[in-house]
Amino acid sequence: xxxxxxxxxxxxxxxxxxxxxxxxxxxxxxxxxxxxxxxxxxxxxxxxxxxxxxxxxxxxxxxxxxxxxxxxxxxxxxxxxxxxxxxxxxxxxxxxxxxxxxxxxxxxxxx
Amino acid sequence: xxxxxxxxxxxxxxxxxxxxxxxxxxxxxxxxxxxxxxxxxxxxxxxxxxxxxxxxxxxxxxxxxxxxxxxxxxxxxxxxxxxxxxxxxxxxxxxxxxxxxxxxxxxxxxxxxx
Numbered sequence: 001x002x003x004x005x006x007x008x009x010x011x012x013x014x015x016x017x018x019x020x021x022x023x024x025x026x027x028x029x030x031x032x033x034x035x036x037x038x039x040x041x042x043x044x045x046x047x048x049x050x051x052x053x054x055x056x057x058x059x060x061x062x063x064x065x066x067x068x069x070x071x072x073x074x075x076x077x078x079x080x081x082x083x084x085x086x087x088x089x090x091x092x093x094x095x096x097x098x099x100x101x102x103x104x105x106x107x108x109x110x111x
Numbered sequence: 112x113x114x115x116x117x118x119x120x121x122x123x124x125x126x127x128x129x130x131x132x133x134x135x136x137x138x139x140x141x142x143x144x145x146x147x148x149x150x151x152x153x154x155x156x157x158x159x160x161x162x163x164x165x166x167x168x169x170x171x172x173x174x175x176x177x178x179x180x181x182x183x184x185x186x187x188x189x190x191x192x193x194x195x196x197x198x199x200x201x202x203x204x205x206x207x208x209x210x211x212x213x214x215x216x217x218x219x220x221x222x223x224x225x
Contacts (some may be wrong), residue, residue: 043201043216101153
């Protein structure tokens, strides 16, 4: 069972505009959520995270929003840059060592 | 500071052959993990280790074994490879499993089993 879902396999946006990547989860025990970014032929790299006790976390151009009642989180990138083109994975954990990942969304930012 | 390294980067095996993937980290992290990534599936945890000499099963452990004899190394073994094990394998490490939960990933090993 896929407990973390990213329903959009791909997203294309214009440079300078906002990118919104979405993630849904089913396990109400998840208490920590992360976004990872992955370039081709490289491993994922940590981008931003949020604890379940918060509903928003911001780091520069990146903001993650958490809606616990809807079991939904989103990553906003403003403004989007061509270097942001990558695959973005949403991840969630309930106990310390059991992290579940979504299937990823490929973001393309066009100049 | 190399971070997390994986050996080899690519490998082709025939069904039934065995191999070991090596992961090394130089960040003095306690926790290490092995994941596999398949198209449309995201990353799935195979096995993990919370410290030297300890290992535990993850979400998809069947067909794999692991060992953590040294803190900096985490080995993933395939005793009898099957085509279903064709995948990209990522190793990761983290300092702790608490609220600061960032995992650092290696570049991956692409394994093809024919």
